Amino acid sequence: MEKLIIIGGGAAGMTAASWARRLKPDLDITVLESTKMVSHAPCGIPYFTEGLFDDESLFMTYTPDYFIEKRKINVKINSIVEEVDLKSRILVVKENQDRIKYEFDNLLLSMGAKPKKINSDGEKIFYVHHPAEATHLRQKLWGFNRIAIIGGGILGIEMAEALRARGKRVIMIHRGKYLLNKMLDEDMGKVVTEKVSSEVELRLSEELVNVEEGGRIVITDKGKYEVDATIVAIGVEPNIDLVKNQLRIGETGAIWTDDHMRTSVKGVYAAGDVAEATNIITKKPDWVPFAPVANKMGFVAGNNIGGKNVIFPGVLGTMITKFEEYIIGKTGLTEVDAKKHGLKTVSATVHHKTRARYYPDSKDIIVKLIAEANSMRIIGAQIIGEEEVLGRLNMLAAVIQKGFTAEDLFFVETGYVPPVNRVWDVVTLAARKLYTGVGGE
Amino acid sequence: MEKLIIIGGGAAGMTAASWARRLKPDLDITVLESTKMVSHAPCGIPYFTEGLFDDESLFMTYTPDYFIEKRKINVKINSIVEEVDLKSRILVVKENQDRIKYEFDNLLLSMGAKPKKINSDGEKIFYVHHPAEATHLRQKLWGFNRIAIIGGGILGIEMAEALRARGKRVIMIHRGKYLLNKMLDEDMGKVVTEKVSSEVELRLSEELVNVEEGGRIVITDKGKYEVDATIVAIGVEPNIDLVKNQLRIGETGAIWTDDHMRTSVKGVYAAGDVAEATNIITKKPDWVPFAPVANKMGFVAGNNIGGKNVIFPGVLGTMITKFEEYIIGKTGLTEVDAKKHGLKTVSATVHHKTRARYYPDSKDIIVKLIAEANSMRIIGAQIIGEEEVLGRLNMLAAVIQKGFTAEDLFFVETGYVPPVNRVWDVVTLAARKLYTGVGGE
Ligand SMILES: Cc1cc2nc3c(=O)[nH]c(=O)nc-3n(C[C@H](O)[C@H](O)[C@H](O)COP(=O)(O)OP(=O)(O)OC[C@H]3O[C@@H](n4cnc5c(N)ncnc54)[C@H](O)[C@@H]3O)c2cc1C
Ligand SMILES: Cc1cc2nc3c(=O)[nH]c(=O)nc-3n(C[C@H](O)[C@H](O)[C@H](O)COP(=O)(O)OP(=O)(O)OC[C@H]3O[C@@H](n4cnc5c(N)ncnc54)[C@H](O)[C@@H]3O)c2cc1C
Numbered sequence: 001m002e003k004l005i006i007i008g009g010g011a012a013g014m015t016a017a018s019w020a021r022r023l024k025p026d027l028d029i030t031v032l033e034s035t036k037m038v039s040h041a042p043c044g045i046p047y048f049t050e051g052l053f054d055d056e057s058l059f060m061t062y063t064p065d066y067f068i069e070k071r072k073i074n075v076k077i078n079s080i081v082e083e084v085d086l087k088s089r090i091l092v093v094k095e096n097q098d099r100i101k102y103e104f105d106n107l108l109l110s111m112g113a114k115p116k117k118i119n120s121d122g123e124k125i126f127y128v129h130h131p132a133e134a135t136h137l138r139q140k141l142w143g144f145n146r147i148a149i150i151g152g153g154i155l156g157i158e159m160a161e162a163l164r165a166r167g168k169r170v171i172m173i174h175r176g177k178y179l180l181n182k183m184l185d186e187d188m189g190k191v192v193t194e195k196v197s198s199e200v201e202l203r204l205s206e207e208l209v210n211v212e213e214g215g216r217i218v219i220t221d222k223g224k225y226e227v228d229a230t231i232v233a234i235g236v237e238p239n240i241d242l243v244k245n246q247l248r249i250g251e252t253g254a255i256w257t258d259d260h261m262r263t264s265v266k267g268v269y270a271a272g273d274v275a276e277a278t279n280i281i282t283k284k285p286d287w288v289p290f291a292p293v294a295n296k297m298g299f300v301a302g303n304n305i306g307g308k309n310v311i312f313p314g315v316l317g318t319m320i321t322k323f324e325e326y327i328i329g330k331t332g333l334t335e336v337d338a339k340k341h342g343l344k345t346v347s348a349t350v351h352h353k354t355r356a357r358y359y360p361d362s363k364d365i366i367v368k369l370i371a372e373a374n375s376m377r378i379i380g381a382q383i384i385g386e387e388e389v390l391g392r393l394n395m396l397a398a399v400i401q402k403g404f405t406a407e408d409l410f411f412v413e414t415g416y417v418p419p420v421n422r423v424w425d426v427v428t429l430a431a432r433k434l435y436t437g438v439g440g441e
Numbered sequence: 442m443e444k445l446i447i448i449g450g451g452a453a454g455m456t457a458a459s460w461a462r463r464l465k466p467d468l469d470i471t472v473l474e475s476t477k478m479v480s481h482a483p484c485g486i487p488y489f490t491e492g493l494f495d496d497e498s499l500f501m502t503y504t505p506d507y508f509i510e511k512r513k514i515n516v517k518i519n520s521i522v523e524e525v526d527l528k529s530r531i532l533v534v535k536e537n538q539d540r541i542k543y544e545f546d547n548l549l550l551s552m553g554a555k556p557k558k559i560n561s562d563g564e565k566i567f568y569v570h571h572p573a574e575a576t577h578l579r580q581k582l583w584g585f586n587r588i589a590i591i592g593g594g595i596l597g598i599e600m601a602e603a604l605r606a607r608g609k610r611v612i613m614i615h616r617g618k619y620l621l622n623k624m625l626d627e628d629m630g631k632v633v634t635e636k637v638s639s640e641v642e643l644r645l646s647e648e649l650v651n652v653e654e655g656g657r658i659v660i661t662d663k664g665k666y667e668v669d670a671t672i673v674a675i676g677v678e679p680n681i682d683l684v685k686n687q688l689r690i691g692e693t694g695a696i697w698t699d700d701h702m703r704t705s706v707k708g709v710y711a712a713g714d715v716a717e718a719t720n721i722i723t724k725k726p727d728w729v730p731f732a733p734v735a736n737k738m739g740f741v742a743g744n745n746i747g748g749k750n751v752i753f754p755g756v757l758g759t760m761i762t763k764f765e766e767y768i769i770g771k772t773g774l775t776e777v778d779a780k781k782h783g784l785k786t787v788s789a790t791v792h793h794k795t796r797a798r799y800y801p802d803s804k805d806i807i808v809k810l811i812a813e814a815n816s817m818r819i820i821g822a823q824i825i826g827e828e829e830v831l832g833r834l835n836m837l838a839a840v841i842q843k844g845f846t847a848e849d850l851f852f853v854e855t856g857y858v859p860p861v862n863r864v865w866d867v868v869t870l871a872a873r874k875l876y877t878g879v880g881g882e
Contacts, residue, residue: 011864022879044799044859053799061798291864292857313852320856329856357502358485358494390861391832394868398836398853402843411754412839415761415770416733418484420831423452423732427835438463 001028004305005091005104007081007242009033010040011291012272013110014062015298016305017073023306029073030102032093034080035132038064042131043291046155049138050162059131086246086265106267106305109243109255110298113236113273113289118150118208124215124229128155144228145169148218149200150208151233152179154321157196159231161323164199171201171225173208173218180328183319185335187349188368188382195326208234236289238274250276252287259311261301269305271297280314280401281333281379282341288315318397325363325386329393332380332400335370344373345380348433352426354387356418363387369396369406369430376405376434388420392427406434442469445746446532446545448522448683450474451481452732453713454551455503456739457746458514464747470514471543473534475521476573479505483572484732487596490579491603500572527687527706547708547746550684550696551739554677554714554730559591559649565656565670569596585669586610589659590641591649592674593620595762598637600672602764605640612642612666614649614659621769624760626776628790629809629823636767649675677730679715691717693728700752702742710746712738721755721842722774722820723782729756759838766804766827770834773821773841776811785814786821789874793867795828797859804828810837810847810871817846817875829861833868847875 004020006013009031017029031038039061047053057063067073076095083092084107091102115127124144126137141147147163149156152174160170176182178189179196196202207221215230238254248264250256254276261269272294279286293315303310317337320329338345347370355362365385371378381396383389399409409431416423424432433439445461447454450472458470472479480502488494498504508514517536524533525548532543556568565585567578582588588604590597593615601611617623619630620637637643648662656671679695689705691697695717702710713735720727734756744751758778761770779786788811796803806826812819822837824830840850850872857864865873874880 041797041859041864043857043864044797047797047800047859052801055799058799288854290857292855292866292869295864296852296854316854318854318856320858320861322858322860327858327861331854331856356482356485356488358496358499359488360493388829388832390856391829391834391836393832394853394855394866395832395836395839397855398839398845398850401853402845402849404839404843408843409839411737412835412842413729413737413757413759413772414733414835414838415759415772415831416484416731417761417763417768418482418488419763420761420768423482423484423736425733425835428733 001026003028003104004030004106004108005102006031006108006110008110008112008272009038009075009077010110010112010272011294012298012301013108014039014067015295016108016110016271016302017067018071019299019302020306021071021073023303023308027306031067031073031075032079032081032091033075033077035130036077037132038062038067038075038077040131041291042129045128045131045134045137046158046162048134049141049159050165056131056135059134081242084242084246086243086268106269108301108305109263109268109270109274110272111239111242111274114239115232116235116237118211118232118234120211122211122214125211126229126231128159128231128233141229142166146171146227148173148225148227148230149233150218150230151235152176153182153233153235154180154319155233157192157323158321159233160196160200169201170199171203171227172196173203173206173220175205175207177205183330183334184328184382185368188366188384191366191384192323192326192328196323199324236273238287240274251285252276254287260304261297261312262304269301271301277312278314280316284341286315286317288317290319292318313401316397316400318393320390320393326384327386327389329383329389330381331393331397332378333370334380334382338370338379343379345370346373346434347371348430350426350430350433350439352429353422354385355420356422359418365389365426367392367426367430369434371406371434376407378404378406378409395427406431410435442467444469444545445471445547445549446543447472447549447551448525449551449553449713450479450516450518451551451553451713452735453739453742454549455480455508456736457549457551457712457743458508459512460740460743461747462512462514464744464749468747472508472514472516473520473522473532474516474518476571477518478573479503479508479516479518481572482732483570486569486572486575486578487599487603489575490582490600491606497572497576500575522683525683525687527684527709547710549742549746550704550709550711550715551713552680552683552715555680556673557676557678559652559673559675561652563652563655566652567656567670567672569600569672569674582670583607587612587668589614589666589668589671590674591659591671592676593617594623594674594676595621595760596674598633598764599762600674601637601641610642611640612644612668613637614644614647614661616646616648618646624771624775625769625823626809629807629825632807632825633764633767633769637764640765677714679728679730681715692726693717695728701745702738702753703745710742712742718753719755721757725782727756727758729758731760733759754842757838757841759834761831761834767825768827768830770824770830771822772834772838773819774811775821775823779811779820784820786811787814787875788812789871791867791871791874791880793870794863795826796861797863800859806830806867808833808867808871810875812847812875817848819845819847819850836868847872851876
């Protein structure tokens, strides 16, 4: 029987397994997962830490048993793949005390990403990574009062929100001039920075030197901070150690894939946070380690393994996060990204409201649009708002994915009703500002 | 000096005036408006009736004085155009007791729409139409206890919400089998119907015969209802009496226009609820009397009058309304519409949640997508949900406007963060169901 092995039972792995199963009822599918969880979502860890829910099993969309019984997928939890030989097509897997060999016809690499580490180690240095560790992490964190977070990216600010909600004092050390500086341009990032700084002791433009005493002393190029514990959230990297010398690694450091999620080795696929893709705007390699991309890559890999020709269109870099009442989203390129790629841009930013002037509880929303200077094609968008950010962000992702110009976007026939927006929607106004050069309502 | 006259100072008229002014600083622009309000939004009347705000001036985005002083637009309120002669290019206008003649080089017709009337008249029969009448209307309505609403369309249900919030008893008489039957297909309309029926005494599939005793007795083909007053909300029609024998009227009954908002008479433009346009999907004439369309038509007319070549891309029929916690949107064609136009369709409906499983206060949301059977091009969408409906609706309007297939829509790189959606967004799932035939998460 034809054998598919999948390393990693996260979003990408389980989606691929499910689609391969649907299309090839006879395929022998084994998923090897080092933890006790599959089809999990680490995205919930900050909210679990905040105490918004207590049932760890909610991290999983489906349980291992569900996959085994309902989908006839041989899910092996607590099974760590220790060695991979892509030539002889053999894996060595640690299951309990045993080391077991597996053979495969097709292999899917979906080991995800892992946190970038600092040099020091210690009992009070924490990384936020896998839901299987969430209960342990939260028990520990709840016992501290003053906590340092190294890194002011998405994970950093989500953990800061969670810890503030638990009444902790948070000091955040960030190398950039403003928070979320890989996601937002400075003008938008400053809005977030100001908000976060009202809750958190912020140290910007400060470089970490060392963490000492097992996590209790943080030393930077500008100061020394005594805390109870340190969370390191300085970014992630693809989890490729198992295979990195056996296949092509892309420019971004993740596994190179084609638009079918095939790697450079025949019969070996990669999907999710381990995999690189092509940016739809720049046509250059890009790495977008977020859950919707992982799921869709898994869908593409599973379909192709299942014999159906499905093409992954590439990535935009859509991301969204939340800090207290601010929901913050970005899709496509920032102005900083665009400059790096030698693209000339124009941008328009509109501060607006989410409801009619007279309708109660109207909230603030800011939309920044970035267009390529000559074609006026929309290539990036950033939003900060208190409601209705998600749909607008997804709208702009669609707009960028299909190459709308500012004029096209202005003319999209948006809906209007006073309780949920303004008659000139903030997105329409931003598009109009780009298209005509004129602001205002 | 070149003279532009605009009849009607609503959304379309004032937008056109502003853009013509920007582009032609020397143009002599006069707006003739029969009421005391300009750049107003009748859309707020239900919320004013509900008592959510009391300041009538909030109906206006800008005041007449603002336009006169800041934009050098000669706004004449309380000026009713009584006669129009498109051949001799002369208008007769009633201003106070006087009848004044105006000449023009260019004319914009933007008289909006008016409520369809029933045969009976009376002190206790009300139409909901112009914000200039909102204070009077609300004073009256607040004095009644049991009120009949004839018509279960958007305006009917918005008024029902307002009156229920004021503690009134509402009986709604609707000719259709379900509410919003011009906006939604039966499956979606029934969801709204059930909701409304928990607040309102609903009489469906009932035909109005007469309203007697000045509004106090409603007689239908199935019954007779005693009430304190009757609101008639059976639809609107374009306000074209002034000119209907002097230019081409389109198939829909509104003024025919080309894609520059020019009518069949040279130098005469039409925009907003008086004007017909071309449906982007069917390429047939269509009439979409909603504010965002009126504004954009006004933009196009104003730019073209101002000498800038701007093309109106046509209409989709996007609409959105609210009943209590339900926000209800539609864009493109319903299945019923599609059938009328001889299009074969497939559809997919997904019931989902607006937040992660474990995140508090997750709400229900239902998305129905309609695609053309062979091309799998998305041609319609209907949404009912308790939050984040607007952005998704606008996303789908963009998607339909540019001819995305179900596959294209599935692959849009949506964002995900647990407090605002699911990792497989409801729109992505609905697209996937169309594209693959497979439901579930
Ligand atoms: C704290 C946190 C919050 C996040 N929040 C968001 C968010 O809000 N929105 C969003 O879009 N994305 C978010 N992400 C990113 C998102 O979780 C990832 O993009 C997504 O999980 C990637 O899916 P994947 O299947 O590629 O990898 P993963 O979900 O990481 O799954 C990989 C699996 O492989 C297993 N594995 C690794 N090596 C081996 C081995 N040798 N043997 C066996 N098994 C192995 C791991 O145990 C793991 O279960 C967040 C990530 C983290 C860590
Ligand atoms: C109660 C109500 C609620 C609504 N809610 C919504 C909603 O939530 N969302 C939405 O998108 N749309 C809504 N609409 C529709 C929306 O208001 C219209 O599409 C929009 O106002 C059309 O703009 P317009 O400029 O074409 O016409 P109007 O705004 O109607 O303006 C036309 C103007 O012309 C003037 N006029 C007419 N005849 C003459 C004359 N002979 N001489 C001088 N002046 C004249 C009128 O007094 C009026 O001020 C609603 C409409 C109503 C009535």
